[in-house]
Amino acid sequence: MWSWIIPILTLIVGGAGGFAGGVFYLKRQMEKMQSNPDMLAKMAKQMGYNLNKQQMNKVQNMMKNQKFR
Numbered sequence: 001m002w003s004w005i006i007p008i009l010t011l012i013v014g015g016a017g018g019f020a021g022g023v024f025y026l027k028r029q030m031e032k033m034q035s036n037p038d039m040l041a042k043m044a045k046q047m048g049y050n051l052n053k054q055q056m057n058k059v060q061n062m063m064k065n066q067k068f069r
Contacts, residue, residue, distance in 0.1 A: 034063045 033039045037056055044051050044059075051059065 030063070030066075034060065 033043065037060065040056060040059055041051060
């Protein structure tokens with residue numbers, strides 16, 4: 001019986017821990033992007049967008065108004 005319970009519990013705990021770690025990492029990256037326009041431009045370029053200065057300012061202001069905590 002324990003040979004079934006322990007792997008299942010390990011899977012659940014590992015999945016929850018991995019999810020929490022991923023959310024924490026993503027929040028930190030988003031906070032860094034708020035103050036670094038180069039990171040924002042790089043991310044936009046990877047998504048296929050070319051942002052001019054006006055669009056970049058709009059994106060930065062939008063991100064500053066978001067609550068990532």
